[in-house]
Amino acid sequence: MAKTSRDYEQEFLDTLKEKTGRDLKTWLGIVRKSSLTKMQETVKWLKAEHGLNHLQATLLAGIYLNDGKPVYGNTGSLLDALFKGKEDKLALYQELEKRLQAKFKMLQVVPTKAYVSFRDKREFACAAITRNEIRVGLDLGDESFGDYVQKAKSLGAMPRISHMIEIRSKSDVNQKLLGYLQKAYDRVHK
Numbered sequence: 001m002a003k004t005s006r007d008y009e010q011e012f013l014d015t016l017k018e019k020t021g022r023d024l025k026t027w028l029g030i031v032r033k034s035s036l037t038k039m040q041e042t043v044k045w046l047k048a049e050h051g052l053n054h055l056q057a058t059l060l061a062g063i064y065l066n067d068g069k070p071v072y073g074n075t076g077s078l079l080d081a082l083f084k085g086k087e088d089k090l091a092l093y094q095e096l097e098k099r100l101q102a103k104f105k106m107l108q109v110v111p112t113k114a115y116v117s118f119r120d121k122r123e124f125a126c127a128a129i130t131r132n133e134i135r136v137g138l139d140l141g142d143e144s145f146g147d148y149v150q151k152a153k154s155l156g157a158m159p160r161i162s163h164m165i166e167i168r169s170k171s172d173v174n175q176k177l178l179g180y181l182q183k184a185y186d187r188v189h190k
Helices: 005-020 024-034 039-050 054-065 078-082 087-103 175-188
Strands: 108-111 116-120 122-129 134-138 163-167
Touching (some): 005 024, 005 054, 024 039, 024 054, 054 108, 087 122, 163 175
Antiparallel strands (some): 108 116, 116 122, 134 163
16 A cells, blocks of 8 residues: 555654654754745755755655644644635545555655645645635646646646646546646656
């Protein structure tokens, strides 16, 4: 069975001091002194200035930006906040994440305050949860827009997330959607 984001986060926390020489409290103090407030800049800084690998930096930055609490392992997480008032979309999101985890073995799922980022080295897609649907944002560059693949709107994601596909039911998490996700992944990872 593939590891979940929660598994990766817990493994990171369990081995943090052993692998980096510092415990979580110390790392959070170091990041706090940097005055960084954005996910990407914090990850980049942790890698460049402190030699953390990408997964370590991403998990640490996520925890830091979640007020020092684990993102996946606690009920007050960023992920929970995204579903507040939209709890009926949780099962749909879980199906989407499950299918992505199965397709992209090194996938990192990173909740932010506005959306969930899907990345492997770089963000290639995201999920913005609305009251009516989940908008799956995609980095598809100059791919044309249509009824199915629309121009991205109200995602809150990085500017390169140019397209989106709206999903409303588990049946929408299908091969067609996964094909576009693969296209976005391939585009970002050439």
